[in-house]
Amino acid sequence: xxxxxxxxxxRSALDVSMGRDDNVxxxxxxxxxxxxxxxxxxxxxxxxxxxxxxxxxxxxxxIVGTAIGMAAYGLRPCVEIxxxxxxxxxxxxxxxxxxxxxxxxxxxxxxxxxxRMPTGGGIFGGQxxxxxxxxxxxxxxxxxxxxxxxxxxxKGLLISAIEDPDPVIFLEPKRLYNGPFDGHHDRPxxxxxxxxxxEVEEGHYTIPLGKAAIRREGSAVTIVTYGTMVHxxxxxxxxxxxxxxxxxxxxxxxxxxxxxxxxxxxxxRCIVLHEATLTSGFGAELAALIQQHxxxxxxxxxMRVTGWDTxxxxxxxxxxxxxxxxxxxxxxxxxxxx
Amino acid sequence: MTDPSPLRFHVPVPASRPGEKPDFSHVVIxxxxxxxxxxxxxxxxxxxxxxxxxxxxxxxxxxxxxxxVPELSKDELIRGLRHMLTLRAFDARMQMAQRQGKxxxxxxxxxxxxxxxxFRIALGKGDMNFPTYRxxxxxxxxxYPLVEMMCQIYSNERDPMKGRQLPVMYSSKENGFFSISGxxxxxxxQAVGWxxxxxxxxxxxxxxxxxxxGSTAESDFHAALxxxxxxxxxxxxxxxxxxxxxxxxxxxxxGGSGTFAARGLGFGIPALRVDGNDYLATYAVAQWAxxxxxxxxxxxxxxxxxxxxxxxxxxxxxxxxxxxxxxDDWPLGDPIVRLKQHLIAIGAWTEERHKQAEAEIMATVIxxxxxxxxxxxxxxxxxxxxxxxxxxxxxxxxxxxxRQRQQIGV
Numbered sequence: 001x002x003x004x005x006x007x008x009x010x011r012s013a014l015d016v017s018m019g020r021d022d023n024v025x026x027x028x029x030x031x032x033x034x035x036x037x038x039x040x041x042x043x044x045x046x047x048x049x050x051x052x053x054x055x056x057x058x059x060x061x062x063i064v065g066t067a068i069g070m071a072a073y074g075l076r077p078c079v080e081i082x083x084x085x086x087x088x089x090x091x092x093x094x095x096x097x098x099x100x101x102x103x104x105x106x107x108x109x110x111x112x113x114x115x116r117m118p119t120g121g122g123i124f125g126g127q128x129x130x131x132x133x134x135x136x137x138x139x140x141x142x143x144x145x146x147x148x149x150x151x152x153x154x155k156g157l158l159i160s161a162i163e164d165p166d167p168v169i170f171l172e173p174k175r176l177y178n179g180p181f182d183g184h185h186d187r188p189x190x191x192x193x194x195x196x197x198x199e200v201e202e203g204h205y206t207i208p209l210g211k212a213a214i215r216r217e218g219s220a221v222t223i224v225t226y227g228t229m230v231h232x233x234x235x236x237x238x239x240x241x242x243x244x245x246x247x248x249x250x251x252x253x254x255x256x257x258x259x260x261x262x263x264x265x266x267x268x269r270c271i272v273l274h275e276a277t278l279t280s281g282f283g284a285e286l287a288a289l290i291q292q293h294x295x296x297x298x299x300x301x302x303m304r305v306t307g308w309d310t311x312x313x314x315x316x317x318x319x320x321x322x323x324x325x326x327x328x329x330x331x332x333x334x335x336x337x338x
Numbered sequence: 339m340t341d342p343s344p345l346r347f348h349v350p351v352p353a354s355r356p357g358e359k360p361d362f363s364h365v366v367i368x369x370x371x372x373x374x375x376x377x378x379x380x381x382x383x384x385x386x387x388x389x390x391x392x393x394x395x396x397x398x399x400x401x402x403x404x405x406x407v408p409e410l411s412k413d414e415l416i417r418g419l420r421h422m423l424t425l426r427a428f429d430a431r432m433q434m435a436q437r438q439g440k441x442x443x444x445x446x447x448x449x450x451x452x453x454x455x456x457f458r459i460a461l462g463k464g465d466m467n468f469p470t471y472r473x474x475x476x477x478x479x480x481x482y483p484l485v486e487m488m489c490q491i492y493s494n495e496r497d498p499m500k501g502r503q504l505p506v507m508y509s510s511k512e513n514g515f516f517s518i519s520g521x522x523x524x525x526x527x528q529a530v531g532w533x534x535x536x537x538x539x540x541x542x543x544x545x546x547x548x549x550x551x552g553s554t555a556e557s558d559f560h561a562a563l564x565x566x567x568x569x570x571x572x573x574x575x576x577x578x579x580x581x582x583x584x585x586x587x588x589x590x591x592x593g594g595s596g597t598f599a600a601r602g603l604g605f606g607i608p609a610l611r612v613d614g615n616d617y618l619a620t621y622a623v624a625q626w627a628x629x630x631x632x633x634x635x636x637x638x639x640x641x642x643x644x645x646x647x648x649x650x651x652x653x654x655x656x657x658x659x660x661x662x663x664x665x666d667d668w669p670l671g672d673p674i675v676r677l678k679q680h681l682i683a684i685g686a687w688t689e690e691r692h693k694q695a696e697a698e699i700m701a702t703v704i705x706x707x708x709x710x711x712x713x714x715x716x717x718x719x720x721x722x723x724x725x726x727x728x729x730x731x732x733x734x735x736x737x738x739x740x741r742q743r744q745q746i747g748v
Contacts, residue, residue, distance in 0.1 A: 025538060051538050057568055062527055062561035069468075069531025069545070072516065075538065089557070096521045097528065103730045105509035105517035106500045110733070141731050165733040210736065254736035 003193045004200040006177045009151035010040045010116070013158035014078065016204050018048050021076060024162060026053045028063055028080030028116075037082055038118060038177055060090035064115060068098050071113040071167075078162050084117040084171060085131045098167040099142030114161045114168045119147070120228050120275050121312050121321060122175030122185070130312035132227075132276035137169045138253045138285065144168045144209055145252040149176065149230040150197035153250055156207030164209060173227040181228055182235035183323030210254035214263070218245035221269035221334055224260055224286055226252065229273045229322070236327040242335060244271075252282055260286070261293045268299040269334050273327060278306040300337035305330045352587035356657060360667040365643070367669050370397035370616075371404020378630045382608040389599040389609035392643055395618040400679035408622040412686040418459065418617050419681060421479040422451040422674050423696055427703040428474070428484060429648075432491055435707070436505075436652045440715035441491050443505045445471050449647030449665065452617040452673035453578055455479045457546065460624035461514065462632075464543040468516045468529035471506050472578065473548055480513045484703060488710035495720030496713040500729070502722075523549050523556035526575070530565045533573035533631070544572040544631040552583020554598055555591040563639075567605040570636035574627040575607070577639065578614065580646035585659035602639030614642030615670040617677045643670065724748045 004012060017024045026041055032055035035042030045053040056063050060081055067077035081087045087094070094115065101111045121130030137145045146161055146168060148154035154172065161168035175181045179190045180197075192198030215230055220243040223233045230248045237244045245263050249256065264270045270290055272283040283304045290302055305322050313320055353361035373393045376385050395402050410418070429446040436444040447454070454475030461467070467476050477487060489496040491505040499509060509517035516532075519525055529547035536543045549559060554577055566573055577598045581588050588598075595601055602609030608630070612623040620642060627638035647665040649656050681687030714720035725748040728739050735743070 057561075057564050059561045059564060061558060062565050065524065065527030065558060065561060066531030066534055066565055069528035069533070070535040070538075072528065073466075073532045073535035073539075075535045092521065093524060093527070093558075097519060097524050101517060102733070104499065104503050104507070104519070105511075106498060106502065107730050108498075108509045108511050109517050144732075254738065257737065 001199050002202050003198055004151045005179075005192045005198070006148070006151045006154050006172065007038060007040055009155040009200050010158055010172065011042060011044070012200065012202065013155040013162070014041060014044060015047070017078070017159055017162045018044065018052060020204060023075045024052070025070065025075055025077050026079070027056050027077070029056055029058055029082045031055060031080050036080060038174065040116070041080065060086055061093055064090035064093040064098065067113050067115070068093060068101065068111055071111045072101065072109045076112050076162055078114040078116065081115060081117040083129050084119040084133050085128045087117055087133065091136070094137075094143070094167075095140050099140050102166065103142060110165060111167045112165050114158070114170050116170045116172060118174035119171040120173045120175055121317060122181060122228065124314065124317055125312070126314040127311040132274065132307070134171055134252055134276060135280060135282045138282055142166070144254065145171065146209060146250065147171045147173065147227040147252060148250060149173070149227055149248050150180065150195070151192055152197045152200050153207055153213070155200055156205050157209065157250060159204065160206040160209050163206070168209070171227070175228050180231045183232040183321065184235065185318055207250070209251045210256055212250055212256035212259040213248045214259070215246040215248045216244065218243040219267060220244060221271060221331065222247060222260070222263040222267045223271050223273055224249065224290070225273040226250065227275065229275055232322070232324055232327055233273055236324040236331060239324060240328045240331045242331045244331065257289060257293065260290060264290055264294040265297040268297050270294075270298070271303045271305055271327070271330055271334060273305045273322065275307050275322060277309045278304060279309050281306055300334050303330050303334050350589040350593075352589065352660070354661050354664070356659065356661055358661055360661045360664040362667060362669050365669055368392055368394065370394040371406070373404070373406070375405035378626055378633060379635055380608070382606055385608060386603055389603055389611060390596055392611050392613050393619050393623055394613040394616055395622060396616045396676050396680055400676065400683040402618055402680060406619055406622040408618055408625060410618065410621065412681070412684065414459070415677065415681055416686060418455060419674065419677050419687075420695060420699065421455040421475060422617070422677065423699045424703065425451045425455065425475050425478050426674065427696075427700045428478065428487070431703050431707050432488070433652065435491070435715070439717065440711070441493070441505050442716055443652055444491065445506050445651045446648040447472055447474060449668070449672060450578065450580055450614065450644050451475055452620050452677070453614045453642045453644060456617050456621040457576070457624045460621055460628050461546065464514070465546065466514050466516055466529070466532055466543065467546045467548065468525035468532070469518055469548045470522070470525070470550055470553070471518055471520070472550070474506065474508070476515055477508060477510065477513060482510060482513050482515075484706035485710050488707055489713055492710060492713070492715045493722065494710070494714030495722060496710070497722060500722045500726040522553040523558040526562040527558045527565065530562045530571045530573050533571040534565070534569050537569070537572055542632060544574070544628060546574045546576060548576045548578065550583060551577060551579040551581070551588040551598055552586060552591045554601065563602065563605045563607065566637035567607055570634070572631035572634065573637045574624070574631055575602070575637055575639045577641045578644060579641050580644050582646050582650070582656075582660065584650045584654055597641060599639055599641035607637050607639050609639040609641070611641045611643055613670055614644030615673040615676060617673055618680070645670065647672070
């Protein structure tokens with residue numbers, strides 16, 4: 001076991017995967033010599049050579065398009081899009097190509113690849129460095145979408161993603177790279193070294209895709225969330241004293257519906273929490289599924305606590321971010337609802 | 339200072355539209371045999387002129403002349419002719435099948451048969467094409483079974499794509515034919531990635547990317563040239579300039595660039611233009627570009643100058659956007675007629691043998707069609723199962739798809 005930040009855990013996952021399988025190649029903008037703007041690929045080029053880890057031209061469609069060709073060849077590319085906000089030029093390649101190659105060729109060609117991208121706000125990135133586009137991926141048949149909330153999961157999930165036979169979108173909440181951020185932006189940063197889930201095995205291990213984790217057991221209300229918001233949920237629960245059960249989805253698709261249904265059937269109340277915008281967000285899918293499967297157990301309407309339906313603003317970042325105060329109000333409201 | 343004149347918006351227009359006399363005076367045709375054949379390791383800077391000329395081998399009399407005459411035996415040439423005749427007969431039958439309601443859609447190759455048929459012969463085992471919808475010659479010239487192709491077109495119970503794809507969107511890894519997308523140009527950058535993978539692994543397989551004149555306007559084309567140039571990928575970047583993108587003439591995509599081949603020059607990629615209706619020239623240029631890729635010399639851009647003599651697909655009528663008989667005036671003729679003329683000129687073929695071959699090939703195609711139809715057509719007979727609809731979205735069926743499959747009761 002070692003203490004790792006999420007950056008170190010991701011780097012360790014790449015290192016372990018590259019060491020075990022010569023077909024794993026890693027590339028993207030600033031990924032090679034420099035080791036990535038967030039340092040996730042630092043040292044990999046030195047260790048594995050330029051054939052396995054290299055810099056790419058600034059062309060997201062080129063990065064993803066070449067990775068599809070490589071995956072069809074038999075490699076397992078794990079590419080980085082510098083910010084999730086930059087993935088739109090590659091969207092056609094992701095949606096029409098990577099996601100459908102197995103289907104349209106009836107398994108003649110497949111696309112085992114991972115597209116890593118830093119997601120979410122909290123770093124004063126403004127509207128082009130803060131978006132959470134997960135719902136644009138979960139809406140696409142043929143993709144798997146993963147959002148880890150801590151170093152231990154990030155490593156185990158990333159290794160699973162790299163070993164998966166299908167394309168996986170791996171969204172890394174960038175505000176969690178260096179510590180478990182709970183939304184209290186005015187308090188000193190907590191490092192991962194002080195967090196239980198910052199303790200990470202050094203070798204190979206996997207966390208299966210499609211399996212959620214219960215971060216806190218509770219009986220009053222279920223909070224269904226993922227990524228950065230897992231930590232917001234934990235602090236809001238402590239601050240309100242409401243006995244919430246917190247589900248960290250880890251993988252949005254395939255979704256661990258059984259864990260959600262079991263929890264909401266027990267608590268009878270549910271808040272869906274994400275940083276992304278509200279309308280047609282992944283929370284809408286969760287709310288629909290929960291009402292369908294838990295209707296007769298529900299004691300209050302399902303609530304959604306999310307970012308507002310605006311672009312992610314710069315100066316008003318903390319007005320946008322669904323932090324512990326906003327979630328705390330929702331928790332109190334849902335406990336009073338009947 | 340005088341006021342400048344008002345700005346003018348420029349929209350290119352083709353030389354002629356319906357009701358006007360066809361005009362190909364803008365297509366400058368050099369004499370056969372007149373273009374140099376450089377060594378494959380030539381500095382791209384020294385052959386910039388090849389991006390603006392047209393490499394031709396067959397002259398008007400059907401003689402093969404000049405430095406690009408390829409080493410193809412009489413038997414190989416006859417085989418090439420038979421491939422093209424097969425493709426044309428296949429097209430005729432499938433076009434008719436669509437008109438008879440046996441499938442939803444079809445796309446013919448009329449006039450462009452030489453491009454894919456000759457290119458396939460120049461490729462080696464294990465090489466991979468990333469085709470568009472008008473390169474079925476890559477399959478036919480590789481002896482892929484016609485019945486399989488037809489079953490795909492009919493989306494019947496034997497369709498290798500299990501009914502999921504539009505007609506003609508074939509896929510055959512074994513035959514070096516990447517799954518056709520239907521979205522344009524996406525495959526171009528994928529071909530570069532596939533070629534990069536071959537180089538990363540230290541293998542010796544090369545890739546061939548395919549795109550039409552109109553689709554070169556997609557940003558995927560630009561990205562492909564950047565990546566191919568940067569990593570010196572072992573890939574042949576093919577542009578089939580058949581003059582028309584549905585109703586839009588090639589000038590709309592080409593803009594101010596002299597030719598499509600010339601797009602390669604800014605990337606330091608050797609760029610050649612070839613007479614795409616000349617089987618020998620097409621083969622020779624393909625072989626040159628493939629050898630460059632194989633010898634680690636990097637990518638080559640090849641523009642095949644040809645003409646789409648038929649409609650874009652079964653869904654359009656060319657007389658609505660170009661002169662009715664424009665194809666008769668196309669100055670590079672018909673690829674089948676020209677190879678036939680050459681074979682007769684060298685004493686390897688006769689009109690009689692040609693007629694015989696046509697009849698024999700048509701009979702083979704009709705027999706294949708009969709067999710394919712025994713497995714069903716789009717609206718009659720055997721069809722892929724509804725259960726197949728849920729397979730292959732992922733390697734393993736996830737719970738949500740299992741629930742959906744249960745809902746339709748299969």
